[in-house]
Amino acid sequence: MTTSTVTAPASAGKPAAPDPARLRRRRGIAQWGFVAPAVVFMLLFFGYPLVRNVVMSFQHYTPKTFFTGEAPFNGGDNWADVFQDALFGKALWHTLVFTAGSLLGQFCIGLALAVFFNRRFPLNGVLRSLILLPWLVPMVVSGIVWRRILDQDTGVLNSFLDTIGLGGHTPWLTSPGMALFSVVLVNIWIGIPFNMVILYGGLQEIPRELYEAASLDGASAWRTFRSITLPMLKPVVTVVLVLGFMSTVKILDLILALTDGGPADSTQTLGTLTYQNSFVQLDFGAGAVVGNVLILISAVFAVFYLRANRTEGK
C-alpha cells in the first residue's frame, strides 16, 4: 500500500497522491455510499409495492388471503375479467376525457393568467396570492363544497343562473351526460393555480431585452407571444403538462367526493374503479389489474418526459 505511493511519486506532481485507479475506486465506494440510502428507499417504497402490485394482479387475492396468507396464482383470470367488464372500457374513456379536458382547461387559463400577471400593475401580488387559494384547500373539501354549489335545485350556481335569467335547471352532477363535464370543470378550477405559478415562474426567466427588441421591430402582441414567449417557455410547459398529467390521470378523491362515480357510472375513472374493486368488492386481484394499467399509462408519459428533458439538456 505504502510502497506504491512511494514508487510512483511523479504521478501527478503530488507526493502523497495514490494511483488514479485506487482513487477512482475509493471515490466509487464513497459515491455508492451516498447513493445507497436513496436506492434502498426507492426499492423498498417504490420498487416493492410496484412488483407486489404486478404479482397481485395474477393472484386470487381475497379477504381469506389476509388470514391464510395464501393467494393462489390464477394466470390471467383477473386481467380477462377486468377487460371483459364493460365498465373498464368506460372508465378508461372517462379517464382520458377527464385528463385531456382538465389539462387543456388548466393550462390555457393558467397560461393566460400567468401572462396577465407578468405585467406590472397595482395589487398584482395580492391578486396572485388569492388565486392560489384553490390549491391550498384540501381536495375533499373542494369536492364537498362544489357538490353543494352544483346541486340542481338548491345549488348556488343554478340559483345564480336563474337570477340572471339563464335557465338555472342545469343537472350539473345528476345527468350522466353532464356529470363528467362538471367534474372536469371543478378539476380545472383546482388546477389553475399550479399551472399559473409554474408558468409565471417561467415567464419571469425570459429576458426582458427580447421583448424590447421585439417591440423595436414592431412585432404585434400575438407575434411576440408566439415567437418569444412560447418557445422560451417550452421547457416549463413540458414540466407543467407532464406533472399535471400524472396527478390528473390517477384522480380519485375529487370524484369520490363529487359523484362517487355516478350517476350511472358516468364518472367512473380508472382510479375509482381500482378503489371499487379493491375496497368495496374486496377483490384485490382485480383492483391490482386496473392499478397496473394506470401505472403503465403514467410510465409511458414519464418516458416522454425524460426524453423531452434529455433533448433540452443537449
Next chain:
Amino acid sequence: MTAHPPAAARRGRSRRAVVPLAAVGVLLAGTALTGCGQQRDPDVYTVMNSSTDESYHRWDAEAMARCSKRLGVTVEQQSVPAAQVMTKALRMASSKSLPDIIQFDASEMPTFADAGGLVDLRSLGLSTDDVPKGIVNFGSYKGTYYGASRSVNTLALFYNKDILDEAGVKVPTTWDELRDAAKRLTQGKRYGIALSAGGAEDGVFQFAPFMWSNGGDETKLDSPEVAQALDYWKGLLKDGSLSKSTLNWTQADVNDQFMAGNAAMMINGPWQVETLNTDKSLHWEIARIPVPKAGEDSVGPLGGSVLTVPNTDDEQRERTAGKIVACLSSQKEQLTYALNSWMVPANAKAAAVWREKVPELDALADQVAAARSRTAKLGAGWSSVSLALQSAFQSALTGQSSEAALKLAQQRATSGNRG
C-alpha cells in the same frame, strides 16, 4: 483538495458510507418488528368500532366503562371511519394484531366471517333466548351466530306534520297514495318527497323496501317485481315530486333537504332523529313505508351494526371478549344505547320497554319487526349485487328502461369471479 487523508481517515470515510446504510437497516428492522404481532396488555381489551361521532363515541365509552367495572378489566375503544373498518380489520388480521372485539356493519360481517375471521358467539357462552329470530339471523352467517346486535334500525316514512295538515293530505299507506300525496305536496321550490338514489350503499338501502315490499328479490334483479319498483321511483321523478338531485344525495343530504323545508316527506332512518330534534320548530312524525297495495307487508331493510369477536387464537382472551360482548349487548345496556341513539333495541324485552318510552317511534318498531337483512340470501356476495343494482337504478332514473338496466345488472352481478 490539497491534503489527502491518511489510511485511517480513509477507512473512516468508507465507514461513513456504511453509517447511512446501517441506519436504514435499523429503521427497516424496527418497522418490520412493529408491524408483526403487537404485544397485548393482559388486562386491557380493545373494541374497534366506527363511533367517530362525538355523541356515539361518548355513549360507547360510558357503556364500556360500566362493563369494565363489572368484569374487572379495562375496555378501550378505537374508532375508525365506517368505510375503513373492514380494510383495517383485514390488515390487522394479516399482521396478527386484531383487536379483541370488532363492531362491523351487519352487511359487512359475512365477508369477515367467510374469511374465517370470527368466533362463534354461542361457543363463548352468549345466549340468544330473548332475541327475535330475524335479529339472530341478522347477526348470523351460514347458520352460525357471529354478531350480537345492541340495536337495529330500518327505514321509515318521515313527514312534516305542518305541511301535510295545511295541504289536507292524509299520511299515505299505499304506493298510489304516496304518489298522489307527493304530487299534491309539491309546491314552488318544495318537493313532495326526498329519498336517496345515490350511487352507493345508501341508495341500495333505500331501494330495498320498495323492491322487497313488491315481492322483488336481490337474487333475481331482472324480475318484473324489481322493475315495477324501479318504475315507481321513475314515476315520482316524472311527476316532479322528487328532485333529480336524488341521484347525488346521501341519506344525510336527504335529511338536510327535509329539515330545510325542501321536501314534505322523506325516506330515512332513526339515526337522523338527533339532528331532526335540533330544530324545535320542525314538527315531524313517522309512518311505515307505503306498500304497493293496501294490506300488504312493508318489508324494510334491517340496518345496524353487530359486535363480533375476531379469531385471535387466544382462547382465554376470546372468552373474556365474549363476556364483554354479552355485557355490552345485555338488556340494560341495549335500552340505554337505544334510547340515546333513537334505534330499536335488538332484545325483545328491551324493545318492549323502549316502545313505552318512545311512543313517537312506534311505527319504526313495527317496521323493524318485519324487516329483513340484506345479506340473508347472498352473504358475502351482497357487495357485487349492490354495486350492479346502484348502477342499474341510476341508469334507469336517467332515461334507460328499467327492464334493460336491471337485465344488465343481473348479468354483471353473476359474471366473473366476484363474490
